[in-house]
Amino acid sequence: MAFALDPGEEHTRFTEWAEKNGVEVNGIAPARFIGRGMGIVAAKDLKRLVFVRNTSLISVTVPSVRSHKLPQNITVHGKLAAFLALEYESEASPHRPWQDVWPSQEEFKTILPIHWSKKLQDLLPHASKALLFNQQSNLDKDWATITTALPSIPKSLFTYTWIIVNTRTFYWEYPDLPNNHPRLPKKRAMLTADDCYAMCPFMDYFNHTDVGCDPTNDAKGYKVTANRDYKAGEEIYVSYGTHTNDFLLVEYGFILDSNQSDALSLDHLILPLLSSEQVEILKEDGFHGKYTLSLLPKSDSEKAKKELEVQICHRTQTALRLLCLPNRRYAAFVSGTDDGSNEQGKINAYLLGLLKQYSRQVMDVLEEVEALTVGTDATNGKRRSMRRKSKAGAQEAEDLNMGNIIKAEQKDILAMRWKQIRGIVNAGAKGFGN
Numbered sequence: 001m002a003f004a005l006d007p008g009e010e011h012t013r014f015t016e017w018a019e020k021n022g023v024e025v026n027g028i029a030p031a032r033f034i035g036r037g038m039g040i041v042a043a044k045d046l047k048r049l050v051f052v053r054n055t056s057l058i059s060v061t062v063p064s065v066r067s068h069k070l071p072q073n074i075t076v077h078g079k080l081a082a083f084l085a086l087e088y089e090s091e092a093s094p095h096r097p098w099q100d101v102w103p104s105q106e107e108f109k110t111i112l113p114i115h116w117s118k119k120l121q122d123l124l125p126h127a128s129k130a131l132l133f134n135q136q137s138n139l140d141k142d143w144a145t146i147t148t149a150l151p152s153i154p155k156s157l158f159t160y161t162w163i164i165v166n167t168r169t170f171y172w173e174y175p176d177l178p179n180n181h182p183r184l185p186k187k188r189a190m191l192t193a194d195d196c197y198a199m200c201p202f203m204d205y206f207n208h209t210d211v212g213c214d215p216t217n218d219a220k221g222y223k224v225t226a227n228r229d230y231k232a233g234e235e236i237y238v239s240y241g242t243h244t245n246d247f248l249l250v251e252y253g254f255i256l257d258s259n260q261s262d263a264l265s266l267d268h269l270i271l272p273l274l275s276s277e278q279v280e281i282l283k284e285d286g287f288h289g290k291y292t293l294s295l296l297p298k299s300d301s302e303k304a305k306k307e308l309e310v311q312i313c314h315r316t317q318t319a320l321r322l323l324c325l326p327n328r329r330y331a332a333f334v335s336g337t338d339d340g341s342n343e344q345g346k347i348n349a350y351l352l353g354l355l356k357q358y359s360r361q362v363m364d365v366l367e368e369v370e371a372l373t374v375g376t377d378a379t380n381g382k383r384r385s386m387r388r389k390s391k392a393g394a395q396e397a398e399d400l401n402m403g404n405i406i407k408a409e410q411k412d413i414l415a416m417r418w419k420q421i422r423g424i425v426n427a428g429a430k431g432f433g434n
């Protein structure tokens, strides 16, 4: 069982504040865990955990956010980040006890690849790099809009609150509002996943695991119910969704040792092999990209769960067939008139060749990661609030982080991810070599 540490006074203060502000907390408490920051621990044996009333959620529909008259041409993510940045600067912020328990900017600088030096970013796996590229361009777009509309918000603060939103929001389709309500970001039928964000103070203490409690919501608010019995002192996790370790690394700054939802993206191996004509065919058929290789339990039975087998997704099967079979055989597979089993051996052999080549690249990068020299960093381990930091201190921390100082945590997580990738590639090569 993970060892829970006393979280400190500010967390007690925040819990009391949350309970006075529409959050019901049942038999759980915030606690600090080594390597995961804050999390939630069972204070007694329990089933019912936490409920956050809809009026205590922070979304773009609530009066306190709307009162700032934030630019309309910005994403919901950007609006929430701008709101949090404006509140962060204001001593009168009603959310001060919540802000006081957020991870510091320095913590984000260590764990989140968006803050890493270029040298470290270049050593990320391909899938992480692609996710990081998207994350950076989303942040850049939101920043460009905000700095024009609200030039008083400093970039470092906006980046911080943008990451707070990224790591601490919940999916919220505004079930408390009627379909055409004027406070909705768009008419309900037009809403996309990117419009449906709410921040849930206190619920955002939960850490993630692949099979954890599922947060659920209805018009009354958000709740977490225990997915099984928990013993007092045991950490309770929720599942943030079915995320690969590349996604968890880039979006949240950690990876799981064992992750049922993990997969190796094959896009960087397959996409460059496609001719422009093949790209068009796959696009038209809806099979362009998102190719994965996974290690999945052989069956649902408890015994077989430990035995893993390699699986390629249907999209990969399709693209590989276009690459190495005549077009009519590809068409028969896509239309479903042929299950493709006769040609499976050829497909497996082709994939084996790709994996063997990649395996050499993986070994080279892993060697490079392991040869990185960890530097010393005076800010390590200090959890300093940005607000309380002097200007000189902030500059010093900025300088350290802008440089190429490599932290042990960064090197460790990179090496661990590449070893996981090596494991998937080797299992794939073994599986497809038979």
Ligand SMILES: C[S@@+](CC[C@H](N)C(=O)[O-])C[C@H]1O[C@@H](n2cnc3c(N)ncnc32)[C@H](O)[C@@H]1O
Residues within 6 Å of the ligand: 035, 036, 037, 038, 039, 101, 102, 103, 111, 167, 168, 204, 205, 206, 207, 208, 209, 251, 252, 253, 254, 255
């Ligand atoms: C919603 S917050 C959870 C509370 C957070 N640990 C804190 O200290 O405030 C999400 C962040 O928690 C951390 N986290 C969540 N699950 C984790 C896990 N299984 N292992 C390590 N860190 C985790 C990551 O830093 C992530 O960005």
